[in-house]
Structures are given as structure tokens and as C-alpha cells.
Amino acid sequence: MLAFASAALALAGPVAFAQETEIDRLFADFARPGVPGCSVAIVRDGRTIYRKSFGEANLEYAIPIREDTPFHIASVSKQFTAFSIFLLARERKLSLDDDIRKYLPELSYQNNTVTIRHLIHHIGGIRDQWDLAVMAGWRMEDVITHHDLLGLLFRQTELNFTPGSAFMYSNGGYSLLAEIVARVSGTPFPAFCRTRIFEPLGMKNTRVFSDAHALVPGRAYSYRPGEGGWEKALLSYSNMGATSIFTTADDLVLWDRNFEDPKVGGPAVRDWMLVRGVLTSGRTIEYAGGLLCFQYRGLEAVEHAGADAGFRSEYIRFPGQRLSIILLSNRATFAGPEVARQIADILLATEFSQPKPQPPTVPAAHKPVSDREFAEIVGDYKFETGRWITVRRSGDHPVVRLDDGPEVNLVKTGESKYVVDRVGIGVEFVVAPGGGKSPKLVLETQRPMVAVREKLAWPTAAELARLAGTYVSDELGVRYEIVIQPDGGLLLRHPRDDFPLTLVLPDRFASSLGRIAVERSKSGRVIGFRVTSDRAVGVRFRKE
Secondary structure, eight states, rough: OSEEOSSSSOOOOOOOOOHHHHHHHHTTTTTTTSSBBBEEEEHHHHHTEEEEEEEEEEETTTOOOOOTOOOEEEGGHHHHHHHHHHHHHHSSOOTTTTTTTTTTOOOOOOOOOHHHHHHHHOSSSOOHHHHHHHTTHHHHHHTEEEHHHHHHHTTOOOSSSSSOOOOOOOOHHHHHHHHHHHHTSSOOOHHHHIIIIIHHTTOOOOEOOOOTSSTTTTOOOOOOEEEEHHHHHHOOOEEOOSSSSOHHHHHHHHHHHHHHOOOTTTTHHHHTTOOOOOOSOOOOOSSSSSEEEEEETTEEEEEEEEEETTTEEEEEEEETTTEEEEEEEBTTTHHHHHHHHHHHHTTTTTOOOOOOOOOOOOOOOOOOOOOHHHEEEOOEETTTTTTTTEEEEEEEEEEEETTTTEEEEHHHHHHHEETTTOOOOOEEEETTTTOOSOEEEEEEESOOOEEEEEEEOOOHHHHHHHHHHEEEETTTEEEEEEEEESSSEEEEEETTTTEEEEEEEEEEEOOOSSSEEEOOOOOOEEEEEEEEESOOEEEEEEEO
16 A cells, blocks of 8 residues: 555656755655545646655545545635636626626625626625525535525625625635626536636546536545544535536646646736736735735745645745645645745745744743732723723633634733734733723734723623524525523524524624624614624524
8 A cells, every 4th residue: 555656747857855855844744554645746937846646545445646636626716717707708708897697687685786806806795605504504514506505695685795895705706606607608617617728728637526426536535633533524515616626736737837828718818817806995905816916925926725624725826936836635634825835935945035924923821810910901891993802811811802703812921911812912901091990901003902991781691581582594594593591591593503602792692603793673672683704794684
């Protein structure tokens, strides 16, 4: 059984031995039997200079990863969807500034124009399909079809924000783009990609995987850490546009070459892929055509990563240095972007103009916090913007929460001075003029933000009990119940799962489903709540 397989491709101008040894060391944990692995391709000046595969594609049958092993590449798929749209735009079959309802009249939101360009750059306000699916009670292991997701997206009556005003990553937007490609071209999206992109570029082992029951010869399966070893990380997607392309590192090398010598699409489409989005404020964002355009250590870089189930993928190019790094893994713990940067650090060591980025400086250990200090700093603080920051005691150290977000440790650095753990933002507690016990909190951001400690009217047990009842989301087609637990806590219940609710502000709760904000009538009667997750804002549930 081989856990390590060298490339069959002949390398032209391989990396120096010392550099190869350094890169090999990054994959040392993969080069042994019985572990999921990684397929690596590095291209310099148009030639493959490093090509190796490590670990196993299937742990149950001890099948090693080979050079032609296809991997699910998750969101790295998005650049192919954007490319397809640009092909149609070049042929004048659509305009990037068309209202998407021209092609998708089933969409339910009103009074806003979302354009194709908005979808490409994630600035249209379309809610993310995966966040919506979880709220609807689906599980990611379910067989989720393109039709399922379109139905969910078509039922949404609200957007995350006014189109063009902000950036918020949306897988849903890219599913809609794939549907637009199919409707405008008159060809199913998988066939369009095959005949217009994959076959012309010679990508023989690449396909849009739109049916979870279909076979992919020689494919890798995905894994995550389990009890005492590895376990399957199930993936049953049958959807397209945002994800679901299977390909090999060698095929992605062919795709990469098209950016230097654009045989498919020509220079116009290649250039469109690198045009970054612009908000209505005039600010240019990093996201372009299914790719991020940014600087790393002073060099221009183009990148996208992907993560679904146990699959992890990474594609990064440094155009000025003609260096590309492709990493495909079936291990959930693989940090592709981090490893790709480590490889770039090795190969471009003399070409960077800036040092390696350093993590925020956070003290290694907490300084002790006395009972007196806890009494001075614990409380609820309100900013002028209306947002709240809460400080509470957790064992022997304080924790901080902004609005209804997650709690983060505060690390004491000096008298009345702290730093937010893992973030590095300074926090100072100050006494107001005229005395008083630390009534203000100052966040030491670029422009210091001041919050004043105030008393909140926390609900009583009887008031919390009035939240019990049945709540319905018409946009999701799902019904939940809020029930009172024996200990008086609240539980958001769905037939497939339960979500404990943690009170973080009056009428605001935290849960693994998302942040819950209770809605009331003018008379104060509970009429519903809204759920906000990372990529879906304010999904409404009405109380029956």
C-alpha cells in the first residue's frame, strides 16, 4: 500500500532540492498510511515545477491519491460559474447590468434591482443558501438538489441589504448565476461547462457534479477527525454554481494556463475575471469574478479557497511572478490558504517587499483580576450607535460580547487595561469625571469608540414564558416551537433538532441556529422573531 505517490508528469525546471525538501516537510503528516491526504501542483513560468500526491483517497480500501484522483473543490468552483457568465456577456447574450429577474422571474423580493454583476461580486444582498437550508431544518448530509435550493431562494421576500451597498458572501447568488447560464444558453449548466470550458482546455477529469448518485471514477472521499481516528464526512450535494465541481490538480493546471494564454474566452473574458466589485459608496472590494484579488507581502495575488464536508481546496496565483499553487485535500483539518502561503514564502522568499504578517499581539497569560476589579468592570455598556457591549465574569477572567455575538475572553494587560483575546483590540475601563466606578468602556480601534455603562431591563421568568408558542417562516416553509424547559430556560424546537436559547440582551438570544431578535407589536405583544446568521439577515418567523 502506498500512502505517498510521486507525479507521473515530467517536471520542467523543478524546484531546488532545498526548496523541495521544505515543501515536502509541510506534508509530512500526509505521507503515511491510513490518513486522508492532499494533491499538490505548483506552476512557475508556465511549467509544473512540483507535482506530488500524499495520503489516501479512500481509507476503507486503502486507495492512495494519484495524479488523476478527482476531488470535490467546493467554492473554487465559483470561478467557473463567473467565467460562464462572462462568456455569455462577451457574446452579447446578456448584460452584466441586467436585473436578474429578467431571467429569474420567480424571485419574490420587491422594490430592489439586483444585477448579474451584483451576484458575481456578492454585493446583491441575496441570502446564503446554506444558512437558509439550516434554518429550514435541512442537514448538510441530505441530498440537496439544485431544484431544492432554487425553490428556497425564490421564496425569499427580503434581502440582506440594499443591493450594491455592502459585501456579504452568498452561495445562493452563485446558484442563481448557474441557473441564468442554463436559461440564457439553453444548455444545462453541467453541459455548458463541459463543452465550453473543460473540453476545449483538455480538462478530461473535470465535471460539474449535479447528481449525488452519479459515479466519479477514481474520486477521493472526504474525512474528518473522529473518535480514535478518522470518520467519513458525508457530502450528498446535487447542486451547482456555488460548488460541486470535481477535478484534479493536473486539470486545474490547464485552467491556470488559460489565464496566461487565454485560448478559451480570449483576453476580454480573462480580464473580466479580475475586475473587482465596486460598492455604491465607491469603495472597491477584493472579490472579482469568483476570485479574490489582493496583496500578500507586497505582491499581487489572486485566490479562492473551498470547504465542503471534509474537502478542502486552494488555488492561488501570483501573476507578476508567474507562480500558481494548487492544493486539493480530502481532510477537514487541512488549512489550504495557510499552507499555500507557506509554499509561497519558500519559493518567493527574495521577491517579497513586506515581512510575513504577524498575528495580533496577545499576552500569553492572564494577569489576575481581583473581585474589586470585577465589580468595577462587569456590566452592560451602550455605544452612541445603539449597539451594546456586555462584560461578565467567567471563572477567574472576564469575557466580552458585542450585541448578541459570541463571547470572547478579555486578557488583562495593566491597570484597567485589557485586550480582546485572539483579536488584539485594546479595551480600557475609565472613571467618568466626578467619580463613579468605571462607568465607561473604550475600544482602542483606529477611532476610539466609547460606551457608557447602563442598566438594562432584563425580562422576568414570567415575561420569558410568554415567548412560548409556534412560529412559522413562510420564506423557509418551516415551523418551530419555543418551549419552556424544566429549569426555566427556552428551547427553539424543530422536529429534526433542538436549539437552546441563551438570553444575551432583552428580547435578544444567541443560539447555534443564529441570533434571535424578538418582534413585538406597538402594544408589546410578541408577534414573531427574526433570525440572523453570518450570511442571512433577519429571516422572519411570525407567531401563530
